[in-house]
Amino acid sequence: MDSTLLWYTTRGAGAVSLVLLSAVVVLGILSVLRVQSTAWPGFLTIGLHRNLALMTVVFLALHIVTAVVDPFTHLGWLTAVLPFSSYYRTFWLGLGTVAFELLLAVVLTSLARGFIGQVGWRLVHWLSYASWPIAVLHGFGTGTDAWSAWLFALQAVCIVAVLAAIGYRVVAGSRDPLAAARSSFQAGVDRREAR
Amino acid sequence: MGIEDTTQERVRARDAAMRLLNRLTTGAAVSALVAVGFFAAVSAHTIPGTASSSTASTTTASSSSASTTSSGLQSSTTPVTSSSSSGVVVSGGS
Numbered sequence: 001m002d003s004t005l006l007w008y009t010t011r012g013a014g015a016v017s018l019v020l021l022s023a024v025v026v027l028g029i030l031s032v033l034r035v036q037s038t039a040w041p042g043f044l045t046i047g048l049h050r051n052l053a054l055m056t057v058v059f060l061a062l063h064i065v066t067a068v069v070d071p072f073t074h075l076g077w078l079t080a081v082l083p084f085s086s087y088y089r090t091f092w093l094g095l096g097t098v099a100f101e102l103l104l105a106v107v108l109t110s111l112a113r114g115f116i117g118q119v120g121w122r123l124v125h126w127l128s129y130a131s132w133p134i135a136v137l138h139g140f141g142t143g144t145d146a147w148s149a150w151l152f153a154l155q156a157v158c159i160v161a162v163l164a165a166i167g168y169r170v171v172a173g174s175r176d177p178l179a180a181a182r183s184s185f186q187a188g189v190d191r192r193e194a195r
Numbered sequence: 196m197g198i199e200d201t202t203q204e205r206v207r208a209r210d211a212a213m214r215l216l217n218r219l220t221t222g223a224a225v226s227a228l229v230a231v232g233f234f235a236a237v238s239a240h241t242i243p244g245t246a247s248s249s250t251a252s253t254t255t256a257s258s259s260s261a262s263t264t265s266s267g268l269q270s271s272t273t274p275v276t277s278s279s280s281s282g283v284v285v286s287g288g289s
Binding site: 004007008009011012013015016019020038040041043044047048051052055059062144145148150151 | 208209212215216219220223224227230231232233234235236237238239241242243244
């Protein structure tokens with residue numbers, strides 16, 4: 001395959017992966033907040049979050065494979081697996097490897113949630129909050145188009161969307177339906193222990 | 196009777212939501228595929244990478260001619276190939 005075509009595909013797939021990953025993070029936050037209505041039940045958010053996460057892995061795989069097999073770059077497969085092992089922009093490319101591996105860990109543990117348990121799954125799932133900014137930094141540092149107007153605008157939209165979702169979560173707080181019952185039970189236990 | 200109606204209504208709402216989920220997932224997959232092509236075209240338009248290509252071809256040309264020079268025999272046995280190849284090297288080298 002033409003090296004230039006592979007290079008263009010790498011860049012296109014990278015941009016799409018960032019958009020998908022941002023959408024996954026936003027949907028994940030919305031699912032925690034239990035955003036739902038009659039027309040949009042809660043499981044729809046969770047289902048879309050899961051499907052888009054799997055889709056992100058596919059497009060990230062396309063992004064990585066086209067970059068590695070490009071004969072012009074000579075990146076090698078080790079670069080895709082071992083962070084900071086690339087001769088080319090070692091740090092920034094390494095961030096991409098780290099982001100991908102974190103996302104892979106999140107997705108795999110989500111698929112094996114029944115085996116690893118809720119607590120383990122939740123601990124690993126928090127890594128997604130690290131994966132996304134690392135991926136954004138990778139795009140800014142490594143991407144050929146990082147400072148092109150179109151990709152800069154795309155990255156800005158993704159950043160604003162995720163920050164808005166995080167801000168909304170912080171402001172809205174926990175939407176745990178049993179939060180009031182839990183806190184009143186805990187207060188009762190505390191009172192009993194204080195006597 | 197009221198409970199049955201409510202249950203049926205919830206089942207219908209769930210089915211509708213599942214259909215919506217399938218449509219959204221399919222739409223997202225198709226859109227993402229189209230977007231890869233679109234962004235690839237945009238990136239090709241903004242930074243086509245012609246400078247990199249010419250650098251690569253120059254490197255290849257110089258490396259291949261270097262091997263020709265090192266072998267020595269190539270230039271005398273195949274005059275046409277070696278003369279054009281070595282011509283590039285000589286002009287590039289000087």
